[in-house]
Amino acid sequence: MNFCSQQYQAHSIKAHFCDFAFLRNLLAFLSLMVVVWVISAFIFSAPSFAGNGRDKSIIPRDKTNPLSNLWSGYYYSTKDIQALQKNRAENPGFKYVTEGAQLWEQKTGTTQKSCAKCHGKPSVSMDEAGARYPQYYAPLKRLINLEQRINLCRKTYQGAKSFEYESKELLSLTAFVRSQARARPVRVKIDGFAKPFFEKGKAFYYQRRGQLDMSCANCHENNYGKQLRSTVLSQGQANGFPSYRVAWQKIGSLHRRFQGCNKLVRAKPYAYGAEYYVNLELYLYWRGTGLEVETPGVRD
Numbered sequence: 001m002n003f004c005s006q007q008y009q010a011h012s013i014k015a016h017f018c019d020f021a022f023l024r025n026l027l028a029f030l031s032l033m034v035v036v037w038v039i040s041a042f043i044f045s046a047p048s049f050a051g052n053g054r055d056k057s058i059i060p061r062d063k064t065n066p067l068s069n070l071w072s073g074y075y076y077s078t079k080d081i082q083a084l085q086k087n088r089a090e091n092p093g094f095k096y097v098t099e100g101a102q103l104w105e106q107k108t109g110t111t112q113k114s115c116a117k118c119h120g121k122p123s124v125s126m127d128e129a130g131a132r133y134p135q136y137y138a139p140l141k142r143l144i145n146l147e148q149r150i151n152l153c154r155k156t157y158q159g160a161k162s163f164e165y166e167s168k169e170l171l172s173l174t175a176f177v178r179s180q181a182r183a184r185p186v187r188v189k190i191d192g193f194a195k196p197f198f199e200k201g202k203a204f205y206y207q208r209r210g211q212l213d214m215s216c217a218n219c220h221e222n223n224y225g226k227q228l229r230s231t232v233l234s235q236g237q238a239n240g241f242p243s244y245r246v247a248w249q250k251i252g253s254l255h256r257r258f259q260g261c262n263k264l265v266r267a268k269p270y271a272y273g274a275e276y277y278v279n280l281e282l283y284l285y286w287r288g289t290g291l292e293v294e295t296p297g298v299r300d
Contacts, residue, residue: 093296240297
């Protein structure tokens, strides 16, 4: 009786190690596991520059915040992008801020009023607006963001046509107004009349959508700091918008970023200014409470 037969009779479990078919299947399975691990490590891998201390995190005061530490999207950018954002003379977003400053002083509409006519010096009257929007707007009984507030002023007080969403004019004026709150901490109101809109924004954030069946949280809560192909996933903070994105070669709104994410998961995007996006905007700003306003941010 050979060795294998003896072992089989004494110990049936050890007989598997004499079964070459079993060994072959086991090796094939282990090889497959290695391949899956390598692919996963490539898709969601930690970037080499993360955690270098170039930006400080903030610990949320609100214990209901799903994030234990808050990091601006600036932190996940390359050194070159960070340098562009910090240098006012080289930051391409400030070109739009300058144009927004001109629009602020421009008389327009049937009343021939400028923004300055009502609001005076923007560094005083708008010093917190960029940190506090979106807000509940009682006359419309709904939430509005800063872009919509600007257009309401144009229609109501200037007798002028609304700017098209994502137009250069609206982006420039929004960037100018929000930049007055630059370096101030984000703090939006989510209680009172704003609460149901906040809850809708939160639900939208966690809702899976598209052919890829993914939610915002899959990338920006569960995998931030990891690399998805050539992109480093951030926490999806909103404090730098409107932002100049290298991929766009121009400044863009937060809602444009929302549309881009919807397309990436193969979901049909909503229109700029849609209620779903305004609600989501409020949730994101609350989620980043305490982060400084960086408008105009610069991103990859």
